[in-house]
Amino acid sequence: MPDRSQSRQTSQVDTRAGLDSQKVKLHRGTLVLVDLNPTVGHEQRGLRPCVIVSDPDVAGDQRFPILCVVPVTGKAGVGALYPSLSAGRSGLLKKSFALVDQLRSIDKRTVGHTLGRVERGEMEAIDVGLRLYLGLE
Secondary structure, three states: OOOHHHHHHHOOEOHHHOEOOOOOOOOOOEEEEEEOOOOOOOOOOOEEEEEEOOOHHHHHOOOOOEEEEEEEEOOOOOOOOOOEEOOOOOOEOOOEEEOHHHOEEEEHHHEEEEEEEOOHHHHHHHHHHHHHHOOOO
16 A cells, blocks of 8 residues: 555655755755654654754764754644744745654755755744753753
């Protein structure tokens, strides 16, 4: 039986506008397409857009090419852990939501496509959610 969840998840992004992630420097706030499989339990799974939240210059100095990302969903969430993201420049086709509580580290090689960038205010909202989620305030 085909995995229909994967096609639903990727239908919220415009992959035609994307860039090859292996040739483009990945900055904080860049929206990328990532295969989050395999997963366990309630972790977000499948091929889906994610926002890079780590500093690639810091990550580049580390032993391994690791990025921290926040997955994106089309289902509305409530509160600071689920800031909304607009369609357009980001590469998203519809209003979506960052899942700050699903923060994860990934190997840079799992990034399949660069979609665009989130707006400054949206990145600030993600940062508020990260500070709350990680207990940094």
